[in-house]
Amino acid sequence: MRATLIYGAGDVRIGDVPDPELRQPTDALVRVLRACICGSDLWPYGSKAPVEHGDRIGHEFLGVIEEVGSEVSGFKRGDVVVAPFVWSDGTCDFCREGLQTSCRHGGTWGRDGVDGGQGEAVRVPQAQGTLVKLPVGEESALLASLLSLSDVFPTGYHCAKTAGVNPRTTVTVIGDGAVGLSAVLSAKRLGAERIILMGRHKDRTDLGVEFGATDVVAERGQEGVERVKELTGGDGTHTVLECVGLEAALDTAFAVVRAGGTISRVGAPQYRQVSFGFPDFLRNITLTGGVAPARAYIEELLPDILDGRIEPGRVFDRTVRLDGVPDGYRAMAEREALKVMIEP
């Protein structure tokens, strides 16, 4: 079959790889209907050292069950399913607690003999714990929003949930990428009435306003901090959703969080040290978040999508076929596209 391979920084190609087949009785085979490119795929796209044989890539997909192993129940050929961005058994203590990203028998797509998501098909390990059946057909108009359940939307939701967003909390969202916009939508869904979105790309923050942002701060650094302070009577907001992952974004988060408040971060940290000493100790600041256990949130978020109450799939502003994937990476890296969907 054909799948996406990354050979190094800036070098993504479509190539032939072995057709997946069942290996364990807990596996399922899924033909991919939709996949997408993640902001985190841009880290290797920006810096990966060259490799001779390309590595598989992609961890967000939605597809149709082709075949299931003998120990997989509840799924049959033809079911449309979505896969979260890690696979997990669904039965260990971490999975039962809703922290499937720490599953004792789970793992990552595109590694150790497991297919990446950006291809024609995927062998899904621990299929019963990993996959969620979607009550739609292959031609559903909801596929984009349903695909967002694989990663980007639950990542924004994890950010808002772990920050403790509720109707009484004011919110700052840092970052107008697809995760930041998903965090806005999530904060709105959790009842926040004041959502300040910090971002400087007008087309993106415009979508953020449609998702529920009440204020947009386009300024960055100290200017941006002062603007948020102005908007909040000098105090900052109860919660800050840090959706970038760079040190400067986290510095901004500490500067705009109200005393007693919580910063949640879901942007993969591109730093090792956090400036978090005595002054923020005196202010009782909490730093939480982390990689999102998307699987934990899918059942909760699904009905809103099926009912049309929310459209998280609007973060996809371009769709490509497999051949267009390399250009999709380029477009996202150059911020020409917000998030690229793949229809293999």
Added chain:
Amino acid sequence: MRATLIYGAGDVRIGDVPDPELRQPTDALVRVLRACICGSDLWPYGSKAPVEHGDRIGHEFLGVIEEVGSEVSGFKRGDVVVAPFVWSDGTCDFCREGLQTSCRHGGTWGRDGVDGGQGEAVRVPQAQGTLVKLPVGEESALLASLLSLSDVFPTGYHCAKTAGVNPRTTVTVIGDGAVGLSAVLSAKRLGAERIILMGRHKDRTDLGVEFGATDVVAERGQEGVERVKELTGGDGTHTVLECVGLEAALDTAFAVVRAGGTISRVGAPQYRQVSFGFPDFLRNITLTGGVAPARAYIEELLPDILDGRIEPGRVFDRTVRLDGVPDGYRAMAEREALKVMIEP
């Protein structure tokens, strides 16, 4: 009147200071029945630059109302009261939220014309918001435990509460000082069934066991980490209560916290940077805590002390008169005493 003055590192003296008197209609005058020396008083005792006129010190006390200003209601001459370690108005938004340490009109004892706690009497600003009336007489046998409500016990309790300790969470307490032992007692009170106390002073950890610790780990550093891992099937504990404030203690906290877990710190951080990058992001670790709003917890904890269910005052292992305060500082600094009570 006589009060404690600090002239520099290692130089604490008792001296004469002006008798306090009401200055604002919101003030009260309190004659001190009991005060004490805090672990945090040892920071200036260890490193303060010399000053010509000594600075006032002490922020934990319990006493008798001598006089109240015209705007203070609910208190009268003769009432026994405890003061938390910051004063606060009790009416601003932060106070109403239970974050009195960020009160918009509050402040710190021993500064800006406000008396320190280690003296014969104190002018209490914002008395109505600050003080809590105690239903006991001046000779009560409970005074030590009631004094602990001023700082050390609510500090341990804040640590356990913000960490989310409950009957389903395992707990590691780092530090066998008075705050660490108070954290053990607090975790027990919140229902924790497994409380691992890390400390190497046997007399202190023995009290920790009486307070509820189920395991004691005397080893430090990597050895201590391995011991906690052994005790928890390799996982670490759901919550870690960091009651020291040094970088090494925080490093230990990150090493023994279970994936998805929470570290709460109440030891004043003697560091600026926290190693909290990608690996702990992948494990969804939360870092919370901060300076304890003691005032927020006093009403909740008081009944257990009055009923004799808990005896947090057992952390006081020495009592001195005012003249003995300098030697009390020395004894605590040399770890000869755990926590010194003052009976002026």
